[in-house]
Amino acid sequence: MADTYARYDAGQIRAWTNAVFEKLSVPPQDAAAATDALVHADLMGIDSHGLARLAVLQSYAPGLQNGTVDPKAVPEVVHEAASTAVMDGHGGLGAVAATRAMELAIAKAKKTGAGFVSVKNSKHYGASSHYAAMALEHGMIGLSMTIGGLGVVPTFGRGRRLGINPMSVAAPGGDEPPFILDIATSVVAGGKLELAKMRGQQVPTGWIVDAEGRPTNDPDDFWKGGALLPLGGAPETGSYKGYGLSVMIDILCGVLSGMGFAASIREGRNDLTPHFQGALLVEGFGSLEAFRAMMDNMVQTLRATEPAAGAERVLVHGEKEFAAQRDREQNGIPYHPQVVGTLEKLASEVGIPLPAPVKG
Amino acid sequence: MADTYARYDAGQIRAWTNAVFEKLSVPPQDAAAATDALVHADLMGIDSHGLARLAVLQSYAPGLQNGTVDPKAVPEVVHEAASTAVMDGHGGLGAVAATRAMELAIAKAKKTGAGFVSVKNSKHYGASSHYAAMALEHGMIGLSMTIGGLGVVPTFGRGRRLGINPMSVAAPGGDEPPFILDIATSVVAGGKLELAKMRGQQVPTGWIVDAEGRPTNDPDDFWKGGALLPLGGAPETGSYKGYGLSVMIDILCGVLSGMGFAASIREGRNDLTPHFQGALLVEGFGSLEAFRAMMDNMVQTLRATEPAAGAERVLVHGEKEFAAQRDREQNGIPYHPQVVGTLEKLASEVGIPLPAPVKG
Numbered sequence: 193m194a195d196t197y198a199r200y201d202a203g204q205i206r207a208w209t210n211a212v213f214e215k216l217s218v219p220p221q222d223a224a225a226a227t228d229a230l231v232h233a234d235l236m237g238i239d240s241h242g243l244a245r246l247a248v249l250q251s252y253a254p255g256l257q258n259g260t261v262d263p264k265a266v267p268e269v270v271h272e273a274a275s276t277a278v279m280d281g282h283g284g285l286g287a288v289a290a291t292r293a294m295e296l297a298i299a300k301a302k303k304t305g306a307g308f309v310s311v312k313n314s315k316h317y318g319a320s321s322h323y324a325a326m327a328l329e330h331g332m333i334g335l336s337m338t339i340g341g342l343g344v345v346p347t348f349g350r351g352r353r354l355g356i357n358p359m360s361v362a363a364p365g366g367d368e369p370p371f372i373l374d375i376a377t378s379v380v381a382g383g384k385l386e387l388a389k390m391r392g393q394q395v396p397t398g399w400i401v402d403a404e405g406r407p408t409n410d411p412d413d414f415w416k417g418g419a420l421l422p423l424g425g426a427p428e429t430g431s432y433k434g435y436g437l438s439v440m441i442d443i444l445c446g447v448l449s450g451m452g453f454a455a456s457i458r459e460g461r462n463d464l465t466p467h468f469q470g471a472l473l474v475e476g477f478g479s480l481e482a483f484r485a486m487m488d489n490m491v492q493t494l495r496a497t498e499p500a501a502g503a504e505r506v507l508v509h510g511e512k513e514f515a516a517q518r519d520r521e522q523n524g525i526p527y528h529p530q531v532v533g534t535l536e537k538l539a540s541e542v543g544i545p546l547p548a549p550v551k552g
Numbered sequence: 553m554a555d556t557y558a559r560y561d562a563g564q565i566r567a568w569t570n571a572v573f574e575k576l577s578v579p580p581q582d583a584a585a586a587t588d589a590l591v592h593a594d595l596m597g598i599d600s601h602g603l604a605r606l607a608v609l610q611s612y613a614p615g616l617q618n619g620t621v622d623p624k625a626v627p628e629v630v631h632e633a634a635s636t637a638v639m640d641g642h643g644g645l646g647a648v649a650a651t652r653a654m655e656l657a658i659a660k661a662k663k664t665g666a667g668f669v670s671v672k673n674s675k676h677y678g679a680s681s682h683y684a685a686m687a688l689e690h691g692m693i694g695l696s697m698t699i700g701g702l703g704v705v706p707t708f709g710r711g712r713r714l715g716i717n718p719m720s721v722a723a724p725g726g727d728e729p730p731f732i733l734d735i736a737t738s739v740v741a742g743g744k745l746e747l748a749k750m751r752g753q754q755v756p757t758g759w760i761v762d763a764e765g766r767p768t769n770d771p772d773d774f775w776k777g778g779a780l781l782p783l784g785g786a787p788e789t790g791s792y793k794g795y796g797l798s799v800m801i802d803i804l805c806g807v808l809s810g811m812g813f814a815a816s817i818r819e820g821r822n823d824l825t826p827h828f829q830g831a832l833l834v835e836g837f838g839s840l841e842a843f844r845a846m847m848d849n850m851v852q853t854l855r856a857t858e859p860a861a862g863a864e865r866v867l868v869h870g871e872k873e874f875a876a877q878r879d880r881e882q883n884g885i886p887y888h889p890q891v892v893g894t895l896e897k898l899a900s901e902v903g904i905p906l907p908a909p910v911k912g
Contacts, residue, residue, distance in 0.1 A: 226653050275635045276665030276836030305636030306666040333803070349857035349866040361800050361809075379789050398789045405860025423783060423790050429739050429758045430783050432836065436733035436869045440721050442850065443693070443731065447816075448837045453850040459859075476636030477670050477808045490802065490813040498710035500765025506709040507903035509796045 198532060199524030199547035205232045208539075208547055209243065213285075215542045216256040217263040222288045226252075229287035233319035234525045237516030238374070238542035240383045241319035244531045247538035250463050251286055251316035253546045257541070260463070261285060261315060275304045278449050280315030283464060289314040290336070293322045294469040298330050305476025309465040310444065312451035320360035321374035321513070327362060327471045328370050331480045334362040334470030335470035337441045342458040344378045345419035347432045352406030352419045356381060362476065362510070363540040364486030368491040377438040378420040385411050385420070400423030444468040524550045558909035559884030566591045568899075568907055569603065571651045573645075575902045577623040581656070584802030586612075589647035593679035594885045597876030598734070600743045601679040603768045604891045607898035609825050611646055611676035617901070620823070621645060621675060627652045635664045638809050639674065643824060649674040650696070653829040654683045654693060657833035658690050665836025670804065671827040672811035680720035681734035681873070687831045688723060688730050691840045694722040695830035697801045702818040704738045705779035707792045710765030712779045715814030717743060722870070726844030728851040732870035737798040738780040742824040745771050789791030804828040 196472065206227055213223035230252075234242030246252045255261030265284025269277050277296055281289030293309040299306030317323070321335040327334025340356035357380075360374040379399050388395045394409040402408040403417030414420070423434025442453040445466040451457060457465065474480045497506040520526075527535070532546075539546040566587055573583035594602030606612045615621030623642025629637050636664075637656055641649030653669040660667030677683070680696040687694025700716035718741075720734040739759050746756045754769040762768040763777030767786065774780070783794025803814040805826040811817060817825065836838045857866040880886075887895070894908075899906040 195731055210619065251885055260667065271836075272839050273665030273833070273836035274663070276832065280839050298620065303634070304664050305633030305898070306664070306668055310830060329792070333808075345860075346854055346866045348863040350860045351816075351858060353854060353857050361796075361803075363803050371799065373800055375790070375793040375796060379784070391910065396786075396788050398785070401860065405858075405863065415738055423793055424739070425758070425789050426756075428756050429785050430735070432867075433735040433871070435785055436721075436735060439731065439850075440733055440871065443721075443723050443847070447843060447846045447850065448693075448832075448834070450838050450842060450846070452846065453853070455853050456849065472636065472668060472681055472808075473633070474808070476631075476633035476668075477638050478631050478810050482810060483807060486807045486810070489816065490799075490807065493813070493815050494713060494799070497706055497713050498711060498765075500705075500708055500710045503708040503765065506706045507792075509792070513613075 197526035197528055199440060199526045201394035201524050202231065202235060202521055203551050204547035205234075205243070205525060208544060211544050212246075212253065212538065212542055215544060216253060218256070218285065219264065222285065223431055224473070225291040226285045226287040229291065229318040229322050232322045235517045235520050236319070236321065236513040237520070238319045238321070238513070241382070243527065243535060245316070245318070253538055255315070255463070257269060262341070266320070269534050275300050275306045275308065277309045280311055281311055281313045283313055283315070286315035286317035286467075290317040290323055290467050290469065291326075293467060294326045294336065295335070296470070297471040298332060301332055301471040301473045301476070302330070305473045306471070308470040310449035311469065312449035313464050314467055315463055317466060317467055319374065320358045321362060321372050322372070323360035323469055324360035325370070325372060328364045330471070331364060332389045333472040333474065336360045336467065337445055338467040339442060339454050339457060339465050340376070342454055343382060343420050344422055345401055345405060347422065347427055348404065350401065350419070351417070353364045353455050354422065354435065354438045355442065355458070356420065357438045357454065359437070359441060363487060364480075364484060365491060366488040368488045369510050369514035370492070371487065371508065372513055377423050377434050377441065379423055379425055380420065382420070382429065385414050387514050413448065441468070443468070454503060490508070554707060557886035557888055559886045560907060561884050561910050562591065564907035565603070565885060568904060569606065571904050572613065572898065572902055575904060576613060578616070578645065579624065585651040586645045586647040589678040589682050592682045595877045595880050596679070596681065596873040596878070598679045598681070598873070600741070603887065603895060605676070605678070607894035609676055613898055615675070615823070619801055629656070634752060635660050635668065637669045639669055639671045639884055641671055642673070643673055646675035646677035646825065646827075650677040650683055650827050650829065651686075653827060654694070654696065655833040657829045658687060658692060658781055661692055661831040661833045661836070662690070665833045666831070668828070668830040669882045670809035671829065672809035673824050675825060676898070677736055677827055679734065680718045681722060681732050683829055684722035684734070685730070685732060686722035688724045691724060691830070691834050693832040693834065696720045696762045696827065698827040699802060699805050699814050699817060699825050700736070701742070702814055703742060703780050704782055704798060705765060707782065707787055710761065710763065710779070711777070712896045713815050714782065714795065714798045715802065715818070716780065717798045719797070719801060719816065719833065724840075724844060725851060726848040728848045729870050729874035731847065731851065731868065732873055737783050737794050737801065739785055739794070740780065742780070743772050743843065744870055758789070801828070832886055
């Protein structure tokens with residue numbers, strides 16, 4: 193599929209995105225942080241959280257253009273201890289506040305072994321794994337969470353009371369790629385539903401409920417007052433677990449930062465959102481070299497699991513992202529024609545031509 | 553159901569359990585910690601992790617009796633930074649090492665805002681939520697994880713390569729009960745399978761696979777080379793998420809402490825296991841009072857969710873445990889006749905008579 197898409201050189205796309213942010217009055221260092229977040233998501237193959245959002249989501253270019261995102265907002269530390277802090281994003285780009293918060297968590301972890309920063313009044317920050325992965329080059333385990341759009345039903349309920357809350361954990365490997373977990377705490381994210389709807393397909397049991405809270409296979413029911421199910425699907429297959437993980441994210445991002453929880457924040461009808469960024473220094477626990485060797489051993493053991501009947505092989509989290517990154521850095525990033533259309537439109541609005549594809 | 557069981561006074565059961573541990577050469581402070589862990593699980597209604605284990609699991613009384621658990625082992629800090637540490641349990645009671653590790657995490661969080669302790673060479677520690685909940689009275693969010701028995705298949709694989717790894721997160725409330733999440737990262741824990749097998753019942757699709765890694769509804773298949781599925785069940789409903797959470801627990805407990813990961817630890821055919829204990833000081837982020845008020849608001853909002861068609865109401869994590877605790881402290885702890893049998897046997901072996909039931 194990806195090969196019918198036009199591919200764009202990663203370096204050229206990076207330069208273009210950076211120029212667009214700067215043109216929209218974002219200071220150079222902040223433009224670089226926001227560009228990193230979007231292009232890194234595209235490189236890792238998380239296409240739903242890269243440039244696909246730049247020209248369409250209020251938290252990015254449209255918000256900068258219409259004044260709902262403050263390009264010059266400076267994230268501010270409003271409370272602090274040796275290993276913890278709360279940062280106020282002051283309504284600027286989510287990737288800027290989230291990057292500064294992760295940098296602060298890493299700086300704290302360098303000193304004490306652990307750093308955790310809860311962030312309020314930020315915006316959509318892209319892919320969680322971008323921030324968790326920032327910890328890797330410092331020999332740290334990284335953690336990142338955010339509150340997503342209101343879209344998930346709590347177990348035994350009806351309607352949307354929980355955010356589509358993602359979390360990511362990254363841990364350094366040795367010769368093997370790092371472990372990178374990046375998951376929503378709902379069964380699936382919204383994008384897969386839109387795809388099914390577009391294609392006129394039914395969705396598997398366990399993805400969504402209708403307006404009365406009953407399981408359904410019709411994706412349209414989601415837009416008629418329905419909701420996504422928490423990870424686990426039905427009560428008998430553990431939906432209270434995904435529900436609880438979603439609330440945990442609400443607490444760490446929203447309640448700890450003092451901003452609120454998914455249902456209270458989204459009631460405000462704005463796109464402000466909180467995050468939670470963390471880092472643990474491996475050498476706060478022991479030898480980094482021994483850690484890397486044991487990670488490799490674990491990854492190799494998991495990968496060597498005998499496949500199920502009919503399955504190809506067992507994958508470990510981060511493997512696919514690592515392969516995508518290598519491919520895309522070499523061969524360019526493939527963008528869906530529809531995404532290219534939105535980028536072309538933005539390019540003409542800001543007067544900075546989109547680079548030509550390298551392959552299409 | 554619980555009312556056909558005999559009930560035992562919580563205070564008397566606590567005194568008896570404590571006396572049994574002391575009789576088996578456990579020093580008073582450690583006997584108290586182990587007693588707390590087991591009786592607290594029973595009070596919270598986590599019956600599978602309380603006294604039901606005391607007389608039957610190698611990690612408790614049988615191990616103390618046959619010398620595989622060292623009653624006088626002193627957990628030792630072998631590596632430390634301001635907010636982090638690794639502790640070696642030296643093969644003593646799991647609840648002792650886990651309690652000391654949580655106490656250390658709390659002490660560190662008091663100073664820096666965050667404390668995380670990875671523990672190696674410990675044993676079965678009971679219910680994760682007991683340790684996470686230790687943080688609550690200190691105005692902290694508590695976290696606890698451990699590597700369980702090998703029983704879970706990674707997505708697309710066959711056979712047991714992952715532990716039945718639980719995690720718990722506890723956060724203080726105000727007038728409402730605290731939030732207490734306590735979940736295994738498999739769809740269900742092993743106990744529910746045993747129950748289905750005993751009753752000759754089929755299990756829901758999404759719980760287990762057979763020896764070839766194919767979904768099955770026959771609980772017997774689990775004991776014929778099958779395995780539990782990770783939370784999420786099938787690949788299309790997010791099983792790689794539960795799989796990844798299980799690996800995350802392996803990393804934080806086993807790789808960080810230097811002990812190994814589920815598959816490598818269980819290969820050793822002993823019952824040594826690692827844990828990960830953490831605490832975050834709410835006041836490292838902001839006002840505890842404001843946090844408590846917002847937690848109450850969140851819990852009340854979730855609980856007020858309109859129920860699904862046919863459902864009674866939406867519960868919040870910790871609510872059931874809190875209600876069980878109130879009931880059992882007042883009316884006694886109900887034990888299954890089979891559990892009472894194992895306790896009677898232990899009582900006669902150590903020469904300390906089991907208290908009489910208060911109601912039966």
